[in-house]
Amino acid sequence: MDICRTFDDIRSAVGRWRAAGERTVFVPTLGNLHEGHLQLVRLAAQHGQRTVVSIFVNPLQFGKNEDYSLYPRTMDADIEKLESVDCSALFCPTDKEIYPNGVEEQTTVAVPTMTNILCGATRPGHFTGVTTIVAKLFNIVQPDAAVFGIKDFQQLAVVKRMVQDLCMPIEIIEAPVARAEDGLALSSRNGYLNDAERDIAPALYRILRAARERILAGDHNYPLVEAEAKVDLLHAGFLPDYFSVRCARTLEPAAAEQELAILAAAWLGRTRLIDNITLTLQSP
Ligand code: PAF
DSSP: OEEEOSHHHHHHHHHHHHHTTOOEEEEEEOSOOOHHHHHHHHHHHHSOSEEEEEEOOOGGGSOTTSSTTTSOOOHHHHHHHHHTTTOOEEEOOOHHHHOTTOSTTOOOOOOSSSSSSTHHHHSTTHHHHHHHHHHHHHHHHOOSEEEEETTSHHHHHHHHHHHHHTTOOOEEEEEOOOBOTTSOBOOGGGGGOOHHHHHHTTHHHHHHHHHHHHHHTTOOOHHHHHHHHHHHHHHHTOEEEEEEEEETTTOOBOSSOSEEEEEEEEEETTEEEEEEEEEEOOOO
16 A cells, blocks of 8 residues: 655656556545445456545644544554555645645635535534545546445434535445444444443434434424434433434425435433434335
């Protein structure tokens, strides 16, 4: 695996591969890699001859009260994990290289819809931070395709919208949610849970599944489904942030659409977990 620290390094590697007729698939990450990330890299390897993973803890997407400085930086362990999968190059730039004019003065890329709701409602500016860094990384790496996890459903929808709106010639590949055996979606944040919280955590997915079953069984009173799921989350030990049945494409509150996503975010102690599940309703 090549380790590229500068724009020139990664661009010339990808350029060489392109000249040889090889397709590059990109997996952007914040590092602190776990099995979920490795599954993204394995999926990337199925879609091209070359895979590039980036590790960059992006200050622009963290809010003032969020865990930017505390976010685990585990580069040595991350490199070891990437060596165990089919990763052609790791791109790990410095803050200075990515934000030469400072974070405050960075030109931004903002998707106007979908970004102030759900996670965006309590994390103002977060998705603009994500789309800005993803656009920059796409310009630097110039991949043919990029993999994003369905676990971050809203992020995936926002990135797809940016790619469409800005005519970026990059295929977006959607990776299924990687889960522990008990159903908990794999996330770097799971590492913050204590033992008691880790025992409670799988209830988030159980409650999502129950809501899905209820809707599939014909209950289309979404506000009631949402309200009762929040009560279930409270009883399980969570402090719910949102639990919402949405149109899977626009993320607007669900009405008569058939492709739905149920998205949830909830606090367990000091850890905020997110998860989601999708469903297709049969036409009436
Ligand atoms: O999902 C993430 O890890 C980050 O939001 C991303 C896409 C790498 C952008 O920093």
